[in-house]
Amino acid sequence: MSVIPLTSPTVSSVPVAIENLLDPPVPDGVCPRRARQQIDLILLAIEALDLKGSEAILSMAEELDLKGIIKNRVSLWRIRSTNPLRRYSQRSPLTLTQAKALVVIACHLTRRLTVMIRELLMVSHQLHEKQMPFDQHFRLSDYLERFRAHFRSRMNPRRMAVVAYTSDDKLNELALSLLEQLLFCTGTNGMQRLWTSLFDGEVE
């Protein structure tokens, strides 16, 4: 008995939204550790930028016809929990298809936030040059605060990699570097660039 209905062979093939992303030659066809971590952190930064970020991820999945990969909230949580830093880290692997879906969704969401991302980065640079604290700017400090709260509530504080981000300063630094990565995601080839970079140093 076949699981795939014969009448709809296109549904089982790769969704249009992710077909531009090529499969890197990684062993077993699953995402390496750094990729799993990076994808989840990028989504975390989007959630810190956008109050309805987690809702937006699901609705974007629907919009891009990726519901077959990210079915619902629970399955999104399961996929994201392949991040080894998570409190309830899943041992199940992150397939390339799942990773592609998340990258595509993330890049589509960041494009909507382009203006805000640019503004926050320019402000942070100016504040840094004047040696002023980040909380001088309401939206920037709001983003940083939300990112810290998200990170602390979801990441496992016993992990060595998480221990490195105990202080507010370290977490702010991480939040800003993720914001910069989001900026690159907004670009013409941002999606491909992000996708390729996830496998840097992981292929033969």
Add this chain to the structure above:
Amino acid sequence: MTIQRQYSLPNCTLILEGLSTTSAPVDARPLLSILINAECHLAGQAAPLMGGRDFFENLVNAVNHYAQEFLSGVHVPIAGDRPSLVKLQKINPHLHRLTVQQPADAIQDHTSAMENGRRTNQAAPTEIDLTTVQLFDLVEAVDQFFADTRTLGDLSLQLAPASKRYTTRQESIAKQAVPAAIGVSSLALAAVAFFFIPVPPVRRPQPVAKPASTTSVSPSPAPSPGTQPSSSPSPVSASATPSPIVVAVSPTPSPVATSPSPASSPIPSPRTDVNQIQTALNTPIEITDPTQVEALQKQLYDKLDRAIQTPNFDQSLVYRVSVGKDAAIVNYKPANAAARDNAKQTPLPALVYTPVAGSTASSEPTAQFRVVFKPTGALEVSPWHGYLTPSTPAPVASPISSPEIADPARLESLTPKLYKQVVESWNDKPAPTFRQDLVYRVKVNQVGAIVGYEALNRPATDSLKEIPLPGLTKAPSSTQPTTAKEEPVALFKVVFKPSGVLEVSPWRGY
């Protein structure tokens, strides 16, 4: 006809000029296939970066390469048979340096450059620091060029993940560094931990009359207040080594050494002990080192002496003056009514040091002095607590071997007896030559006979010849407390004044 293509972003504009080889006459957007000139205008730069095909290829390659490095954090050297004219380097996480070597074809434009080409080849490269937003605009301009299929179709975006071999070495170094890092950090932690451990106070061994008290000094189970039980070495060493240092733990109301176990303390009530600790903790630290006190005393005297005005009062003005380590007058309090009323006639209000707002001057160690302005214009400065000899850190609590007479009625009857015998024999002596009060602690037995005395200030030690105490004492004169007597004694404070006045009062007050 030249074709121009422009890719504009807020911080970067890329302008390409070239020719089309195809001769299709009516083409809305002809294919630019031969590049003549490339210009890269960066925000904040007066002159654009310019060059031919070499420069542009190098620029595109470097930008493309660095963008991936920026996203992944994996550094991969650019492969190529020639060194790139354009380089991008990370300065810090948010700043990137674009270095452009003068392109060779630009040099050829100048005839003079042809003659000494080697030197111009080594001309200083242009260095531009880009913020991440500026870098992104440069990347995006390049990406828009890549996306434009009608411009230099032979150049296309080539993206591929970097090979493992570029990271394995870095990883192994990182792994090797972990044990070393742990070692260094644990050393640092140990250093921090040791920093908080107080240096064990060095105390002079003090004579202890009863050996029983030595045995009673036991490691108290309750940790001393304010110290961490596990990390502090002082309680540990106190319990391990029954050295004289341990014996010293008791009568002095010093906050460091107090283990409030009543067994080891000769002071009967543990409550008073605790109170003493609290007052000791609350009051600012006092400078007690005799040499330091003496130096401060001189400085204070000089300071006041210089500023003193013609007296316009008929009573001695007595003040208690707190002086900091630098001899600055931190505070003063009038000690008698005349002093309170006539404070403005003294130089004290002008000399008192007003701390900067926000700073806490009270927490710094101070020395207390008694300052007396006399109607005659004379000035007296002496330590408020008298002169402390090193062997008696705190006169109130120094060990008393004999049982003490504490009955107020007895003390009241003994006071005039002592006064009478001292003042009578003092009258036999010549008129006093000392200029400061001489303060003694005098021990008197049940019948009123002087059995011992102790000089409490420097003049008191120096001017012993002028006073009758040595002659009146039954025991051999000594500044050390006599320990032989077992009979109960009463303690009195005896003050000889330069004016010839004698003051006798019970040591612990009425």
